[in-house]
Amino acid sequence: MATLVVADPLPSPVDDAQDIRKAVEGWGTDEKGVISIIGHRDAVQRKLIRLAYEELFHEDLIKRLESELSGDFEKAVYRWIFDPAERDAILAHDAIKKLVPDCRVIVEIACTRSPAELFAARQAYQHRYKHSLEEDVSAYSSGDIRKLLVSLVTTYRYDGDDVNARLAHNEASILRQAIEQKAYAHEEIIRILSTRSTAQLTATLNRYKDDHGSSISKELMGEPNEEFLPLLRAAIRCFSSPYKYFEKVVRKSIKDLGTDEGALTRVIVTRAEKDLKHIKEEYYKRNSVTLKDAVARDTSGDYKNFLLTLLGEA
């Protein structure tokens, strides 16, 4: 469930665009005013505001906000304001083009979006960057990591709920064999993870756990932390327990020395309209602290206010 609280009653996009204009024009910027609007509008509403703003003031709202805002708050607004497909394209591109590509972001996008959402992100990527996502992913990675990432981003999974129990049994055994042989990048592992429907894959992973007493991701925990293995584990966790996966990304982003604002912002903006409520619950269960308190302690100013707004806590 989402945490985003959409304004009720909802002003028209034209009213919103005019109010944002008032907040950003002249000396100083009324950041609270900006948050009070865009922090309470869903993706479609934000898009309509962008269109209305362009129509009324002949300038790009996103560019204007970039020039008026700054720091982590600016970055978070810049992530939030786009619709999910464009945002995923930007997240993926930024992750790939880093000096050391942040492959976990690619795995996360590939494995937590619906097949239609992932495809929309690939279309948005091409539209923006004049390359395909898989083209850039494969040009900036190599070896087993490339195999895993390209397979995950290019798939267009079947989206139905049908599960073939025999297949789940067979493929759980195939996974088991490969993992026993420590052949973690085995082509069968990659094939199963990257082609099966989420429903089928979940059945296979559950079957694995039932048959062998522990989950794959637990079994991989004891292994040396090479570059490939954490990505494989992340992919599996994105399928088997996405809320736990996101909880961990948030937890680590806050707990590590210095906050990883990129990761914290990413989870909050990408999940606020989706399942951030579940992630919050997961966070509290795991840490005995609310995510609200944790975020409030670790961040400050407009950035903090904005995140708390998206968390449904302001």
Next chain:
Amino acid sequence: MATLVVADPLPSPVDDAQDIRKAVEGWGTDEKGVISIIGHRDAVQRKLIRLAYEELFHEDLIKRLESELSGDFEKAVYRWIFDPAERDAILAHDAIKKLVPDCRVIVEIACTRSPAELFAARQAYQHRYKHSLEEDVSAYSSGDIRKLLVSLVTTYRYDGDDVNARLAHNEASILRQAIEQKAYAHEEIIRILSTRSTAQLTATLNRYKDDHGSSISKELMGEPNEEFLPLLRAAIRCFSSPYKYFEKVVRKSIKDLGTDEGALTRVIVTRAEKDLKHIKEEYYKRNSVTLKDAVARDTSGDYKNFLLTLLGEA
């Protein structure tokens, strides 16, 4: 250019549906009547006829035609009547599910359709078979062939015309190195073939030819004809010279001992609305016989009449 000759003036879909009904009802079927209608309607018009027929007579036109027609003619009508995405899905499924999968059909679909067409075929495949195309392709293939096929069918290439000349030069060298080492299934070959836009790939293949004096597909000709190599060559030819590729499929389907109606029908129905005129020209250049005469000599009856109609020769 297409060879399909659309009727002018064009009857309404309702008139067409009624005329087809007259041709198929009662004793005996008026095959010529069926051909005179569906052999002169494009994909959108055929779809409207199917809808009108269902609406008027409460039965599925395709099922009715299947029960009324027979042999190669029936199969050809069954291929033609669908829209291109559904047809590609059926062609791919039939090819995969053969006792010995016909992987060339998969390569052909993956490498001669536009990115949007290939994606539409993947959607149609899921809709029809409740699996993804890549799921079935990877489950029914293995090793290097699987790597090639899955990469080709899952890609969603950038569709623009921009070409990076330096990249073409670099990747021509990468291809050259792999081919000199006879590492035909090298991951770099598969990466380049399966992620670059068609425009970029064409530039790279041309660059290869300019730098090394002969094309990749020529160089691969001398090599032992394992299973993988003909597929790699087919993929390259689909990009570098699709008309020649299709000409060869048709030529072999006619020349080999006994006509390969499956291949002959496939090329004619899939290209009649696209570029069959160019393929006909290529055929004449290569064989000094018109494709019309070759088809007329090798086929007979309603099947022959139907193919010649789609060839724009009846």
